Amino acid sequence: MKPTRLLVLWLALSPLLSVPAFAQGAATPNVPVADAATAVVVAVRRLSEPQYRQSIADIFGSDINIDARFEPELRENGLRALGSATLSLTSAGFEQYFNLSQEIARQVLVPTNGRLATPCAAAGTAVFDADCAQQFLAHYGELLFRRPLTAEEMQSRLVMAESGTQRAGSFQTGMQMALSSLLSAPDFLFRLERAEPDPAQNGEWRLDAYSRASRLSFLLWNSTPDAELLAAANSGALLTAAGLQAQVDRLGASPRLGNGIEAFLVDMMQIDGFDSMIKDATIYPKFNQLVADSAEQQMIRTLVDHLVVQARDYREIFTTRDTFLNRSLAAVYQVPFVSDEEWAPYTFPESAQRAGIFSQVGFLSLYAHPGSSSPTVRGVKLHEIFLCEHTPEPPADVDFSSVVDSDAGTSRDRLLDHMNNPGCIVCHQRSDPPGLALEHFDGLGQPRRYENGQLIDVSADLFGAKFVGAPGLGEFLYNDPRTSSCLVRNVYAYGVARMPGAAERSYINAQIEQFAGNGYRVPELFRQMALTPDFFSVVMPEGAPLTATELADAGQ
Amino acid sequence: MNKRPSSIKLATLLGAALVAGLSTSAQAQWHRSYVIEWNEPAMYFGGENSIEGPGTDCPQGVNPELDWVEVLVRAGYTREEAEWLRNPANPTRSPVHGQNQMAFRGKDRANIYTNPTSYPDPGLYPMTGSIAEGLNLDGNDDTGFVSPTGEPGIDNTFYQALGCWKTYRGPERLSSGALQFNDGMRNGSWTMVIVVAGEGDDPANDNNVSVGFYMSEDNMVKGGDGEISADYTFRIQPHAKYEALFPARTVDGVIESTQPVHAMLRDPGYTRDLELLQAQIRLEMRDDGTLRGYVGGYRPWLPVYEGWVNARGPVIESLTWVELPAVYYALERHADFHPAGRNEGKTHISYALRVDALPAFVVTPDASEVATEVVSWQHQAPPLPTAGPAMIGRSRIIDGIVIDPNAEHQAGPDAVILPPQ
Numbered sequence: 001m002k003p004t005r006l007l008v009l010w011l012a013l014s015p016l017l018s019v020p021a022f023a024q025g026a027a028t029p030n031v032p033v034a035d036a037a038t039a040v041v042v043a044v045r046r047l048s049e050p051q052y053r054q055s056i057a058d059i060f061g062s063d064i065n066i067d068a069r070f071e072p073e074l075r076e077n078g079l080r081a082l083g084s085a086t087l088s089l090t091s092a093g094f095e096q097y098f099n100l101s102q103e104i105a106r107q108v109l110v111p112t113n114g115r116l117a118t119p120c121a122a123a124g125t126a127v128f129d130a131d132c133a134q135q136f137l138a139h140y141g142e143l144l145f146r147r148p149l150t151a152e153e154m155q156s157r158l159v160m161a162e163s164g165t166q167r168a169g170s171f172q173t174g175m176q177m178a179l180s181s182l183l184s185a186p187d188f189l190f191r192l193e194r195a196e197p198d199p200a201q202n203g204e205w206r207l208d209a210y211s212r213a214s215r216l217s218f219l220l221w222n223s224t225p226d227a228e229l230l231a232a233a234n235s236g237a238l239l240t241a242a243g244l245q246a247q248v249d250r251l252g253a254s255p256r257l258g259n260g261i262e263a264f265l266v267d268m269m270q271i272d273g274f275d276s277m278i279k280d281a282t283i284y285p286k287f288n289q290l291v292a293d294s295a296e297q298q299m300i301r302t303l304v305d306h307l308v309v310q311a312r313d314y315r316e317i318f319t320t321r322d323t324f325l326n327r328s329l330a331a332v333y334q335v336p337f338v339s340d341e342e343w344a345p346y347t348f349p350e351s352a353q354r355a356g357i358f359s360q361v362g363f364l365s366l367y368a369h370p371g372s373s374s375p376t377v378r379g380v381k382l383h384e385i386f387l388c389e390h391t392p393e394p395p396a397d398v399d400f401s402s403v404v405d406s407d408a409g410t411s412r413d414r415l416l417d418h419m420n421n422p423g424c425i426v427c428h429q430r431s432d433p434p435g436l437a438l439e440h441f442d443g444l445g446q447p448r449r450y451e452n453g454q455l456i457d458v459s460a461d462l463f464g465a466k467f468v469g470a471p472g473l474g475e476f477l478y479n480d481p482r483t484s485s486c487l488v489r490n491v492y493a494y495g496v497a498r499m500p501g502a503a504e505r506s507y508i509n510a511q512i513e514q515f516a517g518n519g520y521r522v523p524e525l526f527r528q529m530a531l532t533p534d535f536f537s538v539v540m541p542e543g544a545p546l547t548a549t550e551l552a553d554a555g556q
Numbered sequence: 557m558n559k560r561p562s563s564i565k566l567a568t569l570l571g572a573a574l575v576a577g578l579s580t581s582a583q584a585q586w587h588r589s590y591v592i593e594w595n596e597p598a599m600y601f602g603g604e605n606s607i608e609g610p611g612t613d614c615p616q617g618v619n620p621e622l623d624w625v626e627v628l629v630r631a632g633y634t635r636e637e638a639e640w641l642r643n644p645a646n647p648t649r650s651p652v653h654g655q656n657q658m659a660f661r662g663k664d665r666a667n668i669y670t671n672p673t674s675y676p677d678p679g680l681y682p683m684t685g686s687i688a689e690g691l692n693l694d695g696n697d698d699t700g701f702v703s704p705t706g707e708p709g710i711d712n713t714f715y716q717a718l719g720c721w722k723t724y725r726g727p728e729r730l731s732s733g734a735l736q737f738n739d740g741m742r743n744g745s746w747t748m749v750i751v752v753a754g755e756g757d758d759p760a761n762d763n764n765v766s767v768g769f770y771m772s773e774d775n776m777v778k779g780g781d782g783e784i785s786a787d788y789t790f791r792i793q794p795h796a797k798y799e800a801l802f803p804a805r806t807v808d809g810v811i812e813s814t815q816p817v818h819a820m821l822r823d824p825g826y827t828r829d830l831e832l833l834q835a836q837i838r839l840e841m842r843d844d845g846t847l848r849g850y851v852g853g854y855r856p857w858l859p860v861y862e863g864w865v866n867a868r869g870p871v872i873e874s875l876t877w878v879e880l881p882a883v884y885y886a887l888e889r890h891a892d893f894h895p896a897g898r899n900e901g902k903t904h905i906s907y908a909l910r911v912d913a914l915p916a917f918v919v920t921p922d923a924s925e926v927a928t929e930v931v932s933w934q935h936q937a938p939p940l941p942t943a944g945p946a947m948i949g950r951s952r953i954i955d956g957i958v959i960d961p962n963a964e965h966q967a968g969p970d971a972v973i974l975p976p977q
Contacts, residue, residue: 281780286787288780330789331777336917336926337789 043193045084054223085497101183105176128165145187147210195538207536209233219495220251222263252527258308280371284444295362307522314520318356318477321348356474364445375435382434388486410451433460437473507534584753587928590913592748593784596734598689598908607726613685614720631661637973656957656967658870665969669869669956672884683719688712690908691852711906717890737824744775760809766930767802771795789917794937811839827863847913854893854904866946869956
């Protein structure tokens with residue numbers, strides 16, 4: 001897929017979005033929501049697959065079957081959330097969404113469903129009922145678009161529903177067509193964030209209430225705003241400190257906060273790619289898709305239990321020996337699975353040298369080659385994920401011949417040989433030490449002490465910081481302040497879909513300090529950040545009007 | 557190879573006492589656990605070039621494929637009837653008629669599967685070699701075979717009886733019988749695990765070792781290379797029948813029985829029950845973590861024959877090139893043991909099961925802890941299901957044949973073979 005830049009998409013969608021008035025009726029807002037005439041779309045983010053699925057479940061019920069392949073997502077600066085702000089749709093991708101919209105509409109309005117077989121009790125099945133249709137579309141339109149429908153949006157769907165009813169001789173069919181139209185609209189498939197002139201600060205912009213609601217909901221619940229949150233946006237309460245506090249308290253107290261934090265952790269820790277992971281069956285015969293799926297689940301279960309359920313210190317994810325196992329994973333770890341449940345808590349003994357999330361099979365196997373471990377790949381990913389330090393791609397003319405021969409010596413020997421190349425040492429002296437500390441785990445993450453008959457040395461020296469093995473690496477990361485600052489920056493970037501810039505430096509530093517003051521508790525970090533005005537700050541996209549006056553001029 | 561009843565009785569009593577003691581054994585200092593990934597009758601292969609060709613074990617090779625028309629003619633059928641029954645194009649050569657009629661070739665057309673002595677011994681090619689795998693069950697070096705490594709006194713007349721039958725002959729893991737039953741086991745039909753526990757400081761040399769064989773309902777898992785993966789966890793499933801506990805010792809990493817016991821294992825064969833009297837083990841804990849060796853003893857031979865019969869006699873005969881009464885006579889001829897106090901002749905035959913096991917984790921039946929001790933779990937076993945007729949797939953086997961009561965033609969002593977002209 002070819003990503004499209006934000007501005008291109010913004011311009012393409014602008015005509016759809018800058019309609020001047022909201023539909024009249026039940027969904028009509030009665031408070032200061034963004035005046036479309038002066039509103040500007042400042043960010044566009046495609047819903048991720050989990051967000052799409054959860055939104056549909058929340059709006060229509062969890063029994064709606066979603067059987068489809070979704071467009072691949074793009075990771076930028078370590079986060080898919082950032083990539084989502086640059087993604088468009090391919091024609092094939094839109095076709096998938098369109099087919100899915102029809103299927104979901106059919107399930108929602110299927111006559112045998114009973115729940116929504118007829119949107120309104122009084123409606124006949126063959127006669128178009130305008131009031132009923134408007135009531136139905138206003139309700140679900142607001143939930144799907146995360147704001148009330150505009151008059152034009154409503155009118156176009158009413159026309160579609162009426163036409164469909166007449167042509168098919170079925171009101172339900174007409175409503176299915178209108179609902180399908182909502183489900184395949186960019187306003188649903190993309191999170192469109194709008195800015196409006198800030199009445200408190202002349203010439204400044206602020207995020208409108210509905211966009212704030214979406215930002216909150218997707219951060220804290222990884223789903224669409226619920227009716228209460230939309231009502232707070234509709235009433236304008238969300239624009240007040242007290243109203244924001246009330247909603248953050250409510251959302252933050254819900255068990256669904258775990259969904260939001262889990263989605264963030266999966267994104268930040270890059271817990272993906274397990275569906276396409278390949279291992280050489282002759283070298284790692286224990287590997288199969290069940291092991292891959294289990295490894296993914298293990299990382300998620302460990303993180304969620306540690307950071308959400310137990311609300312423990314974030315830095316302990318680098319040192320903890322507590323995790324969860326199933327039978328398949330236990331075989332890979334070469335430990336017994338003592339439980340009659342599918343999954344069971346497990347604490348690695350110290351002798352296993354497993355400490356930290358990076359010593360789990362998921363990380364170790366994902367960041368390795370199909371037939372061997374890779375200290376470099378593991379080290380690059382450790383820096384990227386936990387320290388927010390990105391490593392440049394190797395030069396095109398680099399000679400890898402001494403590294404790829406995994407049948408001779410140890411990885412350390414091969415890499416030292418490789419680093420004799422002065423063009424390589426700059427990056428490798430930073431990337432390799434953490435990976436070398438993990439060499440007691442092979443390319444699948446299985447324990448080992450020897451490679452090609454030679455004892456493996458897992459000591460490491462990272463610019464003078466010396467550590468041994470995974471436990472030593474974990475202690476190093478635990479004590480490195482970059483890990484917590486990286487997390488804070490990532491939470492911010494994940495929530496607002498852009499990396500914090502120089503202007504936000506003091507804000508981020510304050511958040512880091514508060515995070516430490518709260519005992520490095522991640523749920524607290526989410527709540528504290530969601531309450532700050534900076535979390536809803538607006539950065540006008542390039543080419544967008546800078547003032548309301550300019551916007552009005554642009555519309556003429 | 558016969559053991560005198562008095563010494564058998566003493567050894568059995570000692571074994572029983574030791575096994576009883578196992579259930580209250582002291583806390584083990586060390587333990588190992590394994591899953592049996594392959595097991596087959598220990599049949600030394602002396603073939604030169606092929607499974608069917610001659611070798612030091614079977615100078616004439618395996619029993620050759622039979623001309624079943626001639627067999628039927630010898631049994632009293634007219635040539636026309638025999639050819640009719642064996643003609644593949646004949647629509648009545650169905651399992652319920654043509655094949656089933658193969659059963660009725662005894663004296664007065666008795667069913668030879670249920671009455672093998674109604675048929676003269678067709679004979680099996682004899683295993684005439686001097687080398688055999690297995691154990692020295694009676695402790696007598698002067699009787700029996702010599703092992704492939706030169707150890708005398710190997711008692712394995714089961715091999716002597718059936719070693720030249722195509723079903724059993726072949727290199728390790730390559731005889732048709734071994735492949736068939738181990739494929740079933742490895743694909744989930746059953747799982748047996750082994751727990752080894754010792755009380756000494758040195759697992760390789762420990763005078764107080766216990767070995768337990770248990771069933772598990774957890775399937776083995778094949779890796780990407782098609783082989784069974786090590787290190788999986790198996791929960792002991794208490795079984796009212798299949799369990800065996802051996803008092804033993806280790807010498808240089810080899811586990812040896814210290815007393816014979818009465819053992820019941822899951823047989824990798826149609827018999828299912830591998831009951832062994834005077835059972836012993838010799839299993840090597842190898843450097844690569846695997847376990848390999850033998851479980852030997854005297855097994856009742858008649859159930860072995862009945863196992864083949866109940867696998868559908870006519871099919872077994874056709875596929876394995878043998879007349880089943882020959883198996884009956886061979887087993888009877890080579891039987892070398894009977895339990896103390898029994899006078900019905902040699903009811904048991906010396907036998908060895910070759911076992912290959914992978915390192916695995918074994919946990920107690922309630923999955924609450926790793927099984928570190930060898931104890932009996934049979935008191936927790938659910939009752940055995942009521943025995944029904946032998947089954948092959950969904951077909952009931954009665955007297956060695958599948959009978960379809962709705963079939964137009966029925967086999968039997970008085971069956972009309974040829975259709976009306």
